[in-house]
Amino acid sequence: MKQYDAIVIGSGQAGGPLAKKLALSGKKTALIEKRWVGGTCVNDGCTPTKTMVASAKMAYLAANSVPLGVKIKNFSVDLEQIRKRKDEVVHQFRNGSQKGIESTKNLDLIFGDATFIDNKTILVKLNSGREKEFKAELFFINTGAKTFIPDIEGLNDIDYLTSTTILDLEEVPEHLLILGGNYIGLEFGQMFRRFGSNVTILEKSDRIVSREDEDISEELTKIFKAEDISIYTKTTATSFKKKRSGKISVLISADGKEEKIKCTHVLIAVGRMPQTETLNLQKTGVEVDEHGAIRTNNKLETSAPGIYALGDVKGGPAFTHISYNDYTVVYRNLIENADLSIKDRQVPYCMFTDPQLGRVGLSETEAKKRGINYKVAKLPMAYVARAIETGDTRGFMKAIVDADTKQILGAAILGVEGGETMTILQMAMSGGITYEEIRYYIFAHPLFAESLNNLFMALEG
Numbered sequence: 001m002k003q004y005d006a007i008v009i010g011s012g013q014a015g016g017p018l019a020k021k022l023a024l025s026g027k028k029t030a031l032i033e034k035r036w037v038g039g040t041c042v043n044d045g046c047t048p049t050k051t052m053v054a055s056a057k058m059a060y061l062a063a064n065s066v067p068l069g070v071k072i073k074n075f076s077v078d079l080e081q082i083r084k085r086k087d088e089v090v091h092q093f094r095n096g097s098q099k100g101i102e103s104t105k106n107l108d109l110i111f112g113d114a115t116f117i118d119n120k121t122i123l124v125k126l127n128s129g130r131e132k133e134f135k136a137e138l139f140f141i142n143t144g145a146k147t148f149i150p151d152i153e154g155l156n157d158i159d160y161l162t163s164t165t166i167l168d169l170e171e172v173p174e175h176l177l178i179l180g181g182n183y184i185g186l187e188f189g190q191m192f193r194r195f196g197s198n199v200t201i202l203e204k205s206d207r208i209v210s211r212e213d214e215d216i217s218e219e220l221t222k223i224f225k226a227e228d229i230s231i232y233t234k235t236t237a238t239s240f241k242k243k244r245s246g247k248i249s250v251l252i253s254a255d256g257k258e259e260k261i262k263c264t265h266v267l268i269a270v271g272r273m274p275q276t277e278t279l280n281l282q283k284t285g286v287e288v289d290e291h292g293a294i295r296t297n298n299k300l301e302t303s304a305p306g307i308y309a310l311g312d313v314k315g316g317p318a319f320t321h322i323s324y325n326d327y328t329v330v331y332r333n334l335i336e337n338a339d340l341s342i343k344d345r346q347v348p349y350c351m352f353t354d355p356q357l358g359r360v361g362l363s364e365t366e367a368k369k370r371g372i373n374y375k376v377a378k379l380p381m382a383y384v385a386r387a388i389e390t391g392d393t394r395g396f397m398k399a400i401v402d403a404d405t406k407q408i409l410g411a412a413i414l415g416v417e418g419g420e421t422m423t424i425l426q427m428a429m430s431g432g433i434t435y436e437e438i439r440y441y442i443f444a445h446p447l448f449a450e451s452l453n454n455l456f457m458a459l460e461g
């Protein structure tokens, strides 16, 4: 049985870089991956969706070019080319990471499905069909999450789509019904509407993006409705039935009333669940919560000594940059004797609808709940010179500031390149730059960033 110093299970956004750095630090390391190097982000998450969102944006621009004085006649969407481009980008990223791992001294990349025998031993069902046991002093679990499939009558009798299978559709759905109105539902909903599908989104809560402030949900709803996307809130599906015509009949319960909708495709986007059920964690003493997420402390140590958990598998904010940050925390604590913690770290994120929603820090709702003496700065994108010049004034900029200290507490930028503008405020928050300083800051004209002067001017008087 081969003995390692460290075994990393899962080559997600933490696992790959961590395995390389551990090996380079002198630890004999193995990285076990059951599918593809790069995990969800590279293979069926961020990378493929954002390449396809770019195609959807191109279709939107072509369809809306006339006001800018450009007539585009007869454009069409070529899903095969969109898929091909997406696959090329994914393969480029995946192969690049794999080569980097394979050429790292002291590191073995093993393709197979790992399960614990005890807290120092794993059994790997190799992709070649054989089984092998490996031992290590340290284990790092980075097995990510997968689509949660709700228990709804008839769902298993239709070929429903997930965020993975929808990436490889060979034709644009005639009518795509989406269950769930948050990141995945909204990014795919708008994308396929722009590719030519009729799109209906069913959201269980009383508004889409229900974790955000109400004005954000309202503005996004307006933006989606302007593209003829149907949104039902306080609604879920109660049964699915495949018709002889090939169509799917969906019984929905909308705000207490029942209604039937026909569609051709169904995308399930009601959340993701940690991939822990096949790890045999009961053999290790690693505790999980009621959702199967691994419990860790602020240094990402589990309840079993020598076993760490990083990324989506531990629950909490499920983003690539958070998983990557987990890796730096674990690595630097272990190898560089740092004393880093994930407590109170910033969690920025960007939803890649068009326009984007860039978010960091407190929302207005949270500031109110905490009883903070806050003020809200808000500027419609229709007042942003760059937005007017480039012909897209949808959305607004919003910042929550501390009325006493003048520090920025949070920001929501719903607008073109909203993620980039949000990041400027995120850095101001890290550096303790006050909103008054930003109000008088020199930004190059006419950038979106320049309007941060005006955003905070709104707080004067």
Ligand SMILES: Cc1cc2nc3c(=O)[nH]c(=O)nc-3n(C[C@H](O)[C@H](O)[C@H](O)COP(=O)(O)OP(=O)(O)OC[C@H]3O[C@@H](n4cnc5c(N)ncnc54)[C@H](O)[C@@H]3O)c2cc1C
Pocket: 009, 010, 011, 012, 013, 014, 015, 032, 033, 034, 035, 036, 037, 038, 039, 040, 041, 042, 044, 045, 046, 049, 050, 112, 113, 114, 115, 142, 143, 144, 145, 163, 184, 275, 278, 279, 310, 311, 312, 313, 318, 319, 320, 321, 323, 352
């Ligand atoms: C459609 C979609 C779009 C997204 N877009 C964004 C975005 O724009 N921005 C953003 O920040 N985040 C986005 N995310 C979330 C992001 O992809 C994840 O948060 C990120 O990939 C972090 O994952 P991870 O490192 O925890 O693990 P993952 O990347 O999920 O990797 C886990 C790896 O472990 C492997 N594995 C699992 N079990 C075993 C086992 N027993 N043995 C061996 N290997 C195993 C899996 O095959 C997988 O490769 C998106 C997610 C989805 C689904």
Ligand SMILES: NC(=O)c1ccc[n+]([C@@H]2O[C@H](COP(=O)([O-])OP(=O)(O)OC[C@H]3O[C@@H](n4cnc5c(N)ncnc54)[C@H](O)[C@@H]3O)[C@@H](O)[C@H]2O)c1
Pocket: 150, 179, 180, 181, 182, 183, 184, 185, 187, 202, 203, 204, 205, 209, 210, 235, 236, 237, 269, 270, 271, 272, 317, 318, 319, 349, 350, 351, 352
């Ligand atoms: N741009 C990004 O950063 C990005 C993009 C895609 C995904 N992600 C990550 O992927 C994760 C999963 O995203 P998601 O959108 O699937 O999940 P989510 O948990 O963020 O949202 C699920 C939505 O479905 C609704 N819902 C739940 N049950 C329902 C039902 N039965 N009927 C109708 N609606 C129902 C919920 O109210 C919620 O609005 C997120 O946590 C996110 O971190 C990030």
